[in-house]
Amino acid sequence: MPFEPDTSxxxxxxxxxxxxxxxxxxxxxxxxxxxxDAPATRSDADYNFISNxxxxxxxxxxxxxxxKRFGWLPGRRTLTEKAMxxxxxxxxxxxxxxxxxxxxxxxxxxxxxxxxxxxxPYQTRGYKLVELxxxxxxxxxxxx
Numbered sequence: 001m002p003f004e005p006d007t008s009x010x011x012x013x014x015x016x017x018x019x020x021x022x023x024x025x026x027x028x029x030x031x032x033x034x035x036x037d038a039p040a041t042r043s044d045a046d047y048n049f050i051s052n053x054x055x056x057x058x059x060x061x062x063x064x065x066x067x068k069r070f071g072w073l074p075g076r077r078t079l080t081e082k083a084m085x086x087x088x089x090x091x092x093x094x095x096x097x098x099x100x101x102x103x104x105x106x107x108x109x110x111x112x113x114x115x116x117x118x119x120x121p122y123q124t125r126g127y128k129l130v131e132l133x134x135x136x137x138x139x140x141x142x143x144x
Contacts, residue, residue, distance in 0.1 A: 003030060009034040010052065016114045016131050017052045023099055024056065028094055029084030032057035034138065047128040059083040063082065086137050102135075110135040114121040 003025045010017075017035065024030050038051035060080050071074050090110055094101040104111040112133045119126030 004032045006032065006034040009037065011037050013037075014131050014133070015142070017054070017105050017133050019098060020054060020093075020112070020133060020135070023093065023096055026056075029058050029088070030056055031059040032138065038091075038132070038134070040132070046128060049130045049132070051132045052134075054133065054135045055138040056086075056089065056135060058085070069136045076098075086135075089135070093121075107120065108136065 005021055005025065007021075011077045020032060021035065024033050034055040034057075036053045036055070038050070038053050042049040049066040060079050060082055062078050062080050065079050067075055067077060086107065086109075090102060090105055093099045099112075102110040106129070112135075113130070114133075115128060115130045117126055118129050
């Protein structure tokens, strides 16, 4: 199945978020990525804090399995298996030089925190841009 990005709930802010979307599009086991702005986004005179959430759906494959009903009656059932897990995605993203290892990761989430100093042209003072990106598997419970 082709890769499907859904950016309808995303403002488009965050260069690292865009980099992650581009890298996820090249991974064979990733089918869908939904990007959303998180409610923690803030802006002040000295800094901008951007928080985005990525929900990743993995491709699935079906396979037939034989089994016996009541211990003797043969039957078949179809099992659906994911092509990748969040832990497998972490390994692939860590191997990419421009993404690297997440700053925090557990069985339900990967979290990246990036910061950079931005000095716009014709201004004496710049601001600090802090970008927080969390990656969840689609269909799991949202954390508070």
